[in-house]
Amino acid sequence: MHTLTRRHFGLAAASTLLIPAAARAATWREITWDDLVPPGVPFAEVIGQGELDEANDTWRPIFDENGVMLNTALDGLQIKMPGYITPLDMGADGLTEFLLVPYLGACIHVPPPPPNQLVFVTTQTPWPSDDIWDAIWVYGTLTAQLQTTALAEIGYTLAADRIEVYAWE
Numbered sequence: 001m002h003t004l005t006r007r008h009f010g011l012a013a014a015s016t017l018l019i020p021a022a023a024r025a026a027t028w029r030e031i032t033w034d035d036l037v038p039p040g041v042p043f044a045e046v047i048g049q050g051e052l053d054e055a056n057d058t059w060r061p062i063f064d065e066n067g068v069m070l071n072t073a074l075d076g077l078q079i080k081m082p083g084y085i086t087p088l089d090m091g092a093d094g095l096t097e098f099l100l101v102p103y104l105g106a107c108i109h110v111p112p113p114p115p116n117q118l119v120f121v122t123t124q125t126p127w128p129s130d131d132i133w134d135a136i137w138v139y140g141t142l143t144a145q146l147q148t149t150a151l152a153e154i155g156y157t158l159a160a161d162r163i164e165v166y167a168w169e
Contacts, residue, residue: 028080028139033102036116036156038071044114058151059111067114068146070155075144079158082166083119085132088151094126099151100138100158112152120147123160135166 037043044067051060084104089097099106100119106112121138139162147154 028078030080031074031142032081033083033117035074036071036119037066038069038073041066041069044068044116046111050111056150060152061111063114067116068153068155070116070144070146072144074142074156077142078140079142080137080139081119081158082135082137084135085127086151087129087132088120090129091126094128095123095132096126097122098127098132099154100136104133104135115146115153115155118152118154119156119158120149120154121158121160121163123163125160125163127163131165135168137162137164137166139163 044063046061047064048062050062052058053060081100083100083102084106085095086099086101086106087095088099089095098121100121102113102117112118119138119142121140127136138158138160140158140160143157143159144155145157147157
């Protein structure tokens with residue numbers, strides 16, 4: 001019979017520190033766009049004409065109060081979600097900041113979805129700029145917090161640990 005000594009226990013515990021946090025993380029919770037709306041809250045509706053910014057070629061719709069209601073139960077969770085890219089910060093190596101949106105073309109010369117249907121994604125590993133038209137999976141830590149940008153009001157932030165092309169099955 002082998003007895004676990006303090007030394008063996010310490011070595012085993014220390015070895016887990018060498019494994020990256022993303023690899024140690026529990027399984028990713030797969031969420032959908034519907035999950036971003038709190039349970040029992042109907043989807044937002046446009047309730048007015050909005051504001052046209054001709055200089056920047058954008059239109060900001062006015063949503064009812066449901067559009068800014070966030071599902072705070074998701075705050076801080078390690079999630080995996082699908083979506084499409086609306087580029088924000090594109091460098092020579094690719095994208096490091098983008099909006100994850102529920103449908104292709106959202107926020108590009110069309111009214112953006114409500115804030116609770118927009119996710120601001122940041123990544124340390126740039127996503128290739130020639131792959132912005134594909135559906136993707138984004139894995140990372142989700143934060144529920146409203147923020148206003150020049151493009152739209154955004155309900156969520158996702159610090160991406162991994163991004164991959166969505167495989168249609």
